[in-house]
Amino acid sequence: MKIILVFIFSLSQLGYSQCLPEISILTCSPGDKVYSVFGHSAIRITNKERSIDYVYNFGMFDFDTPNFTLKFVKGKLSYYLGIQNTANFIQLYTNENRLVLEQKLNLTKEEKSKIITNLNYLYQPENRYYLYSFLEKNCSTEIRDLLSEAGTNFSNQEIEESNRELINSHLKRNLWLRFGTNLMLGKSLDKKSDNYQRMFLPFYLKEEIANSYINGKPLVKSEQVLNSIENNKKNDLVNWFSPLLIFSLLLLIFLLWSPKPVELIICLLTGGIGLVLSLMWLFSEHPEVKNNLNVIWCNPLYLIYIPLVIKNRSHIILASALFITLISTIFIWIFNVQSFDIAVIPILIILGIINFKQLNRIGFSNLHKLPYKMIINFLIPSPSS
Known part of the structure; x- marks a missing residue:
């Protein structure tokens, strides 16, 4: 000192x-x-x-x-x-x-x-x-x-890349960290940087x-x-075990075999992570985690599915609302409101299958009971007079 x-x-x-x-x-x-x-x-x-x-x-x-x-x-x-x-x-x-x-x-x-x-x-x-x-x-x-x-x-x-793209360029050799980083960062990272x-x-x-x-x-x-180091180039074999590969294999297994315990685990993980992302949005002072639209597909509402799946019950509004969140996620991605990690694609399909099963339990003949006008008015509000 x-x-x-x-x-x-x-x-x-x-x-x-x-x-x-x-x-x-x-x-x-x-x-x-x-x-x-x-x-x-x-x-x-x-x-x-x-x-x-x-x-x-x-x-x-x-x-x-x-x-x-x-x-x-x-x-x-x-x-x-x-x-x-x-x-x-x-x-x-x-x-x-x-x-x-x-x-x-x-x-x-x-x-x-x-x-x-x-x-x-x-x-x-x-x-x-x-x-x-x-x-x-x-x-x-x-x-x-x-x-x-x-x-x-x-x-x-201004440059062509967004801050998210600049960050991802440093994570090419650590795809799991890239997935987690993109999961936590909100849509403000998708604006063009300078x-x-x-x-x-x-x-x-x-x-x-x-x-x-x-x-x-x-x-x-x-x-x-100022120094010299050994050339220890990492083996790219680690990228074979990327999130996209693992989640794609999980999707393949889920298409062939999806017992109740697997559905419960997926709902627990998706809802739990969604709850953490929501709490970070609300309470963290890091501006980068605010307005994180990952919570639309990685939704805390999946936690409500857990007791329903255990009791072989379904809820028509919940199942339909979560199905709509998946469709909304696709449009958010297409129109570049927020970019998501490519590894979420098989996850979205798995969640879509789970919601489809919930709707199938209800019976598609009962879907007329869904208050579509309420949902449409929520998504596309009428102009004020």
């Missing part, structure tokens, strides 16, 4: 000295752990004459935080800005077989002084903690904002920094890789 305090004091004096530091952006390649699959960004400050070489890391968090998972889901988990020795930082990522790329910035004395002053302000105990937001506030966006405040001219031109917004991902921050200017000059003056 004393070393860090001396380091901060030394930095505070650099703005008044001719002995200027080097400021670099470090980009770490993705790792195997869930929290590391998108890579990482940090700021390095070096001054050989003063033996200064430290990393400002906005991605610090404490796994031992009480109720860690619940706080993260609710958007209440505090991340913080920490300072690490650069050699230790690089060694940590080397041990995880992750490359560390350095971009040295082309800054004037005033620009360096402004960045260092802002970093020291953010490191103060009352300022260093922040609530993590996947799109708006993380290790990459904090660096982007610091560089913007120093005068970097970042483009905000060059500025996409810097919430470290790779795109690095890319934009390389192509940006600050006060009329290129922002980056040099790039180098």
